Amino acid sequence: MTAQHVADPVPTDRPQSRTRRALDAIDERLGIKALEYPVPEHANNLAWSLGGITAVALAILIVTGVILVQFYSPTPETANESVRRIVTDVWAGRFVRSLHFWAGQAMYVTALLHMLRVVLTGSYKRPREANWLIGVAMFGLVTLGLFTGTVLKWDQEGFEALGHNIEIGNLLGGVGLWFSADFADRVPILVRLYGAHVVVVPGLILMLAILHGLLVKKHRISPHPALPTDSSGEQASAAEPTEPFTHHLRRIAAFGLTLLGLLGILSVLLPQGVGPTPVAGIEVTKPPWNFWWIFTVENWVGLKGILYGEVIFFGLLVILPFVDRSPERLWRRRPIAMGFTAAFVLVMIALTVLVNAAPAVQHLEG
Amino acid sequence: MPVSHTFVRGRRRTLAILVSSILVMISPLFTSPAFADEPGETTVGYVLVQQALGHLAHDTTDEGIMLAVEKVDDALATDDKEGVDVNQLEQAMTALEAGQVPQARALLQGSIEQAVSDLEPAVGEETGTTVVLMPLPGREGLTGGDWILLVTSLLLVLAGVALSWHFRPHDNIRELSERLGPPETAPTGAPSATTEVSP
Numbered sequence: 001m002t003a004q005h006v007a008d009p010v011p012t013d014r015p016q017s018r019t020r021r022a023l024d025a026i027d028e029r030l031g032i033k034a035l036e037y038p039v040p041e042h043a044n045n046l047a048w049s050l051g052g053i054t055a056v057a058l059a060i061l062i063v064t065g066v067i068l069v070q071f072y073s074p075t076p077e078t079a080n081e082s083v084r085r086i087v088t089d090v091w092a093g094r095f096v097r098s099l100h101f102w103a104g105q106a107m108y109v110t111a112l113l114h115m116l117r118v119v120l121t122g123s124y125k126r127p128r129e130a131n132w133l134i135g136v137a138m139f140g141l142v143t144l145g146l147f148t149g150t151v152l153k154w155d156q157e158g159f160e161a162l163g164h165n166i167e168i169g170n171l172l173g174g175v176g177l178w179f180s181a182d183f184a185d186r187v188p189i190l191v192r193l194y195g196a197h198v199v200v201v202p203g204l205i206l207m208l209a210i211l212h213g214l215l216v217k218k219h220r221i222s223p224h225p226a227l228p229t230d231s232s233g234e235q236a237s238a239a240e241p242t243e244p245f246t247h248h249l250r251r252i253a254a255f256g257l258t259l260l261g262l263l264g265i266l267s268v269l270l271p272q273g274v275g276p277t278p279v280a281g282i283e284v285t286k287p288p289w290n291f292w293w294i295f296t297v298e299n300w301v302g303l304k305g306i307l308y309g310e311v312i313f314f315g316l317l318v319i320l321p322f323v324d325r326s327p328e329r330l331w332r333r334r335p336i337a338m339g340f341t342a343a344f345v346l347v348m349i350a351l352t353v354l355v356n357a358a359p360a361v362q363h364l365e366g
Numbered sequence: 367m368p369v370s371h372t373f374v375r376g377r378r379r380t381l382a383i384l385v386s387s388i389l390v391m392i393s394p395l396f397t398s399p400a401f402a403d404e405p406g407e408t409t410v411g412y413v414l415v416q417q418a419l420g421h422l423a424h425d426t427t428d429e430g431i432m433l434a435v436e437k438v439d440d441a442l443a444t445d446d447k448e449g450v451d452v453n454q455l456e457q458a459m460t461a462l463e464a465g466q467v468p469q470a471r472a473l474l475q476g477s478i479e480q481a482v483s484d485l486e487p488a489v490g491e492e493t494g495t496t497v498v499l500m501p502l503p504g505r506e507g508l509t510g511g512d513w514i515l516l517v518t519s520l521l522l523v524l525a526g527v528a529l530s531w532h533f534r535p536h537d538n539i540r541e542l543s544e545r546l547g548p549p550e551t552a553p554t555g556a557p558s559a560t561t562e563v564s565p
Contacts, residue, residue, distance in 0.1 A: 095512075
């Protein structure tokens with residue numbers, strides 16, 4: 001089949017329905033049909049839709065987050081209590097809060113899977129290096145969102161996470177000033193992290209997501225490594241069938257609906273509780289699983305391990321497109337890159353699992 | 367196709383960088399445990415009592431009680447007992463030693479009532495904690511509303527899966543591959559590719 005699956009034009013000799021006329025009127029003003037540009041058919045696969053699914057998770061986070069800020073009180077004296085009230089007193093509060101938590105987890109996982117897909121298919125290669133870097137930055141912001149969200153609960157786990165944040169800020173010296181309590185010592189650092197969680201982090205993610213999308217449009221959907229490409233090797237072959245981009249959006253919406261349902265089930269069956277109000281000077285909790293790998297490193301080399309670990313993790317992601325410059329995209333023809341990727345993933349998994357074998361170590365000043 | 371020397375050299379360099387990166391990444395695995403500096407413990411009486419309460423909130427086993435006892439011991443021994451009711455603190459210690467955790471918690475909390483009531487609004491990294499609350503569990507059984515949400519979520523999953531299937535691409539990758547043929551090897555001679563193959 002070589003036919004291009006592009007929407008057929010509406011026949012002009014047939015009377016149009018009111019709905020069609022209304023849609024045409026809207027389109028005339030908003031230019032929605034501009035989204036019907038053709039994309040290669042492989043773009044509609046699940047693997048190529050992971051970025052879109054991540055965006056759906058972000059949308060769920062924003063909607064549930066807007067609801068939660070109506071009831072959350074970001075001062076140290078009241079924060080933990082207000083989270084408890086959301087869970088116990090606000091109608092469907094437990095569900096909305098859990099949905100927010102699980103959507104955050106989903107965003108982290110789908111973003112990771114999306115990045116892994118991009119690595120396995122060589123989609124970070126020329127001319128898409130800058131977009132890869134934007135993706136890495138977005139992943140860093142997702143991690144920051146998870147971290148600040150953990151602190152906002154203002155329970156023992158969140159407070160200990162904050163303690164690590166402050167210590168890292170102190171380690172960084174002037175560069176880490178914003179992360180330290182000294183930056184604005186008459187303002188609770190919780191309030192500043194709240195601002196970061198609800199404005200700075202999502203705002204930056206949205207800005208970068210728009211840029212990410214625009215660059216995908218500019219560079220076009222990356223070719224599938226198992227299919228022929230054009231002569232440059234950077235685009236899908238002209239012989240590959242296409243579908244309108246709106247079909248891609250339509251399928252992402254369907255995947256998104258599935259994700260929303262799954263998160264709803266998780267939110268009902270595994271809702272999030274709240275830990276005890278925080279106490280300074282004790283270290284009795286483990287961080288959320290997303291940070292277990294770095295917690296293991298910290299147990300081995302101390303607080304500096306967090307800094308070194310994060311620098312190495314993101315440093316490797318940043319240099320990837322500049323080190324692996326071969327135009328090959330098929331994994332079988334990229335043994336070095338694939339070996340490196342496998343080692344990277346295995347080390348991360350090993351460090352994550354090893355957290356359970358790590359002895360309890362006090363890292364923070366009492 | 368002849369393989370150029372620059373290509374081979376570049377591949378070696380790439381390999382070297384990747385191997386170095388891996389070694390740097392896994393180097394913590396081979397270092398001896400180097401724990402953080404010994405933490406400096408507080409001598410503020412009410413904070414020590416809060417730490418005892420924190421241990422009890424986190425762990426009500428013998429280990430948690432033992433840690434709490436240590437903190438109460440420290441609180442009784444410290445010079446800074448401002449706002450702390452020593453009598454209640456001693457009663458709390460007795461209750462802890464008898465394994466009466468709920469009673470001990472109430473006494474500990476009561477012993478610092480004066481101290482926490484004098485606290486200024488929290489700034490910087492202060493906790494602002496006056497009462498150490500026990501953890502709130504996530505769920506204690508499904509209510510009618512939970513069942514409605516559960517069924518609705520399940521319906522969303524089914525609808526999403528059905529729509530994903532309905533909107534699936536006309537051809538899967540294998541069909542496309544059979545029709546279009548296998549991928550070519552990387553076009554090293556193409557104008558845009560020659561510049562990117564630095565090796």
